[in-house]
Amino acid sequence: MTRPFLARVHSAIERTFPEQRLFLRSDTETRFIRLSPLTQFVGVTGSALLLGWTIISSAILLMHALGAGDIREQALREQAIYEARLNELASERDARATEAAAAHERFAVALAEVSAMQSRLLASEDRRRELETGIDVIAGTLRDTMKARDAARSEVETLVAELAETEAEQPDVTRLEDLEATLEFMTTALGDMAVKRDTMSDYVSEAEMHLDRVALDQKLEAQRNERIFSQIEDAVNSSLKPIDEMFSAVGLPTDSIIEQVRRSYSGQGGPWMPIVFSTSGDPEPDPLTERANGVLGQLDALNLYRIAAEKLPFSFPVKGTYRSTSGFGPRWGRMHEGHDWAGPVGTPIHATADGVVSFAGRSGGYGNLIKIKHEFGYETRYAHLSRIRVKVGDRVSRGDRIGDMGNTGRSTGPHLHYEIRIGGAATNPMKYIKAARDVF
Numbered sequence: 485m486t487r488p489f490l491a492r493v494h495s496a497i498e499r500t501f502p503e504q505r506l507f508l509r510s511d512t513e514t515r516f517i518r519l520s521p522l523t524q525f526v527g528v529t530g531s532a533l534l535l536g537w538t539i540i541s542s543a544i545l546l547m548h549a550l551g552a553g554d555i556r557e558q559a560l561r562e563q564a565i566y567e568a569r570l571n572e573l574a575s576e577r578d579a580r581a582t583e584a585a586a587a588h589e590r591f592a593v594a595l596a597e598v599s600a601m602q603s604r605l606l607a608s609e610d611r612r613r614e615l616e617t618g619i620d621v622i623a624g625t626l627r628d629t630m631k632a633r634d635a636a637r638s639e640v641e642t643l644v645a646e647l648a649e650t651e652a653e654q655p656d657v658t659r660l661e662d663l664e665a666t667l668e669f670m671t672t673a674l675g676d677m678a679v680k681r682d683t684m685s686d687y688v689s690e691a692e693m694h695l696d697r698v699a700l701d702q703k704l705e706a707q708r709n710e711r712i713f714s715q716i717e718d719a720v721n722s723s724l725k726p727i728d729e730m731f732s733a734v735g736l737p738t739d740s741i742i743e744q745v746r747r748s749y750s751g752q753g754g755p756w757m758p759i760v761f762s763t764s765g766d767p768e769p770d771p772l773t774e775r776a777n778g779v780l781g782q783l784d785a786l787n788l789y790r791i792a793a794e795k796l797p798f799s800f801p802v803k804g805t806y807r808s809t810s811g812f813g814p815r816w817g818r819m820h821e822g823h824d825w826a827g828p829v830g831t832p833i834h835a836t837a838d839g840v841v842s843f844a845g846r847s848g849g850y851g852n853l854i855k856i857k858h859e860f861g862y863e864t865r866y867a868h869l870s871r872i873r874v875k876v877g878d879r880v881s882r883g884d885r886i887g888d889m890g891n892t893g894r895s896t897g898p899h900l901h902y903e904i905r906i907g908g909a910a911t912n913p914m915k916y917i918k919a920a921r922d923v924f
Contacts, residue, residue: 720782733919795859797836798920804831812912821910822903831889851893867901
């Protein structure tokens with residue numbers, strides 16, 4: 485059966501492609517090349533296949549080029565949008581930093597106002613105490629003078645009565661002269677006492693007017709202090725709220741962290757010490773003192789928050805041109821325990837919190853790696869660096885440059901692999917960066 489089939493195929497080929505001869509003529513002779521039907525069929529079939537393959541390959545390459553162009557344009561658009569967002573976030577961060585600096589300046593001015601207010605109140609209290617003492621002395625002197633005046637009047641009346649009795653009996657010239665001299669002396673003394681009494685009365689009136697002025701000054705000072713305290717309290721509350729929200733956003737136990745920071749000040753409660761003064765002489769704190777100490781307590785909490793924030797990794801590690809390439813979570817069937825930012829080789833890398841360098845060198849797939857130990861059991865890692873600028877044991881501050889972005893270790897391009905670990909367990913770094921976006 486195979487032979488009849490092949491014979492039919494060969495017959496069909498001969499009918500479609502009859503035998504052809506190709507003549508080649510020269511000056512001396514003529515030759516020809518015989519092209520059998522099978523040869524023509526193979527040539528035409530091969531040419532058709534080659535042409536088809538060329539067309540299909542060109543179409544595939546064209547479609548791939550068009551698809552790659554669309555993906556590249558989309559990637560560029562996403563990169564532009566991401567960079568614009570990062571620039572916006574950087575502007576917001578700078579604005580928040582400016583506001584924080586302005587708030588600290590307002591706090592310094594407010595503390596200076598509180599100190600000046602305390603000095604004025606103490607001076608006013610001293611003046612009032614001196615005036616009260618002077619008025620008491622004047623009142624005592626006036627009472628003694630009035631008693632002496634009354635006694636002198638009684639004695640004059642007695643002498644006048646005795647003089648009348650003496651004149652009614654047998655006058656004694658010597659006795660009369662003595663009585664007249666005594667009467668004249670007492671009259672003069674009474675006149676002097678009356679002048680002193682009038683002088684003391686004027687002095688008392690003047691002192692009372694001065695006390696009224698002091699009371700008015702104290703009232704105006706109290707109103708001014710009320711405005712100052714209200715402004716300070718509003719400023720402190722507006723500054724404490726975003727910081728407290730930042731700590732709450734990452735689930736940090738703020739009370740225990742603040743208490744640990746407080747203990748670092750030798751158990752004295754931080755750099756803001758309560759003030760003790762009184763405008764009434766009472767050893768118990770008055771409302772003004774309690775309110776001032778309340779403000780200082782809030783300032784103390786704000787300062788402790790600031791210190792704790794510097795010890796925790798709330799800052800951003802990359803300074804320069806960068807883009808986010810991979811986030812925290814499962815990737816390619818395994819856990820990606822950090823966040824990646826790509827950028828040019830040499831892009832500055834900065835410490836995100838105060839701490840001590842615990843490792844600085846080559847570490848397997850991490851490539852050039854820096855580990856920094858922070859307070860409260862935190863650790864940050866900076867991997868794939870092209871250059872390490874610190875050594876083990878160095879103490880670094882938030883914002884210090886510690887290395888340069890690179891492509892070392894298991895890496896497909898220049899980028900920073902950044903990790904935050906708490907007690908050895910990895911956590912999402914973006915949670916801390918986003919929480920601090922409105923604070924730093």
